[in-house]
Amino acid sequence: MPPKFGTSGLRGLVTELTDDLIRDHVVAFAKSCDIGNCVYVGQDLRDSSPRVATATMSALRDFGVDVVDCGAVVTPALAMAAMANGSAAIMVTGSHIPADRNGIKFYIPDGEITKAHEAAILANLGSALDEHMEMGKQTAFNAEPAFVDRYLHGFGKTALAGRRIGVYAHSTVGRDLLQTILASLGADVTELGRSVTFIPVDTEAVDPETRSQLREWAAGSDLDAIVSMDGDGDRPLLTDETGEVISGDILGQLTAQFLNARHVVTPVSSNTGVKQLGFESVLHTKIGSPFVIAGMEDVDGPVVGYEANGGFLLGFEATGSAGSIDPLMTRDSVLPLVSVLVAGQGRPLSALMEHQPQRFTAADRLQNIERETSLALIERIKNDPAWFADHFNASIVDTDETDGFRMTFSDQTIIHVRPSGNAPELRIYVEAESAVTAGKLLDAAYSTIKALSD
Incomplete structure (x- = not known):
């Protein structure tokens, strides 16, 4: 390609x-x-x-x-x-x-x-x-000192006092910067997994090996959380105290709540539980930050945007735990990480998650599939959705073609497929009422679609 x-x-x-x-x-x-x-x-x-x-x-x-x-x-x-x-x-x-x-x-x-x-x-x-x-x-x-000051000014030197945080350094360009910011906010920081070779960490579809490693690190320590980001530092990764990954769209809705946003703009692939949180408006867009930004520009009032990968956009002057935080209309990984860690101060992050709507997302991708092949696979599913639904012993009650093809089934589970916009991949997203069900549904959807592509 x-x-x-x-x-x-x-x-x-x-x-x-x-x-x-x-x-x-x-x-x-x-x-x-x-x-x-x-x-x-x-x-x-x-x-x-x-x-x-x-x-x-x-x-x-x-x-x-x-x-x-x-x-x-x-x-x-x-x-x-x-x-x-x-x-x-x-x-x-x-x-x-x-x-x-x-x-x-x-x-x-x-x-x-x-x-x-x-x-x-x-x-x-x-x-x-x-x-x-x-x-x-x-x-x-x-450019780093002013970026560090952004968080010091907004959250203060003691915002994370007493927090023990692991930083999965791998090969992200932000590995040292992230440690500096967390330490400047009072956290006790431990570096994990620094790599001299590049590791492509996808925060939207964290692979099983990485998830296993995160759980192992958490089990062998007394960390309150593990944090990381993707290669260029605009997408966050956060786990709770057990090493379980908190998905990026959940980070987004938690951050929106913490910053007292009134309006949310997020792609159609994000967790639908955000609609249950009392925001004045929730707008769903096509996938990609340009579409999120366009949606935010059409909203009057305190608005934020986020993607399922966790990249967060701040559209108003917000207030952190210590001071103001200026708008930044581009994806940021640090604001959602710090906001959620501060919001959960004094209790395990797993407990913080219990107060979110019980809707769980998961994502994966078929790699090395050209866009034309992805589009052909999606078209086949669109042409006979009932046949596709039979693989999951359910019927389809709603479809959405905002971006790719999104199917809501009779049991309120969701499968969404779309071609990646920047890589030869077919993205698969699912949503269900429990993490276990979402995981099983993703495995089944991946296997079914993979069989179609062979």
């Missing part, structure tokens, strides 16, 4: 992300979008990221754009620094996808690019450079 460009950025195999291809997309971005004062550039810890970042900054300078090199940094810190300076940003990351792939993600001074920006960039591919253009300058900047 050749590199693909969309609102999630340009992503593809490292071998196919050539310097010329990178230059073409970066120049098209600079030509077609408002980049403000300059462009901030960051990168994750993949082996290929320094080369891709160098090609990105070189293309910008050749186009006469000043560059601020932020080095290895989490995406929300990069975006926050750029927006504070009235500047655009480019993050070099493949997020949660394997190490043989990488990508670049674009931000205008207001935040993530939209579908309109995507179209403009595509229309400007192939543009030639002006040979007489003056070279842009390059400087360096550390």
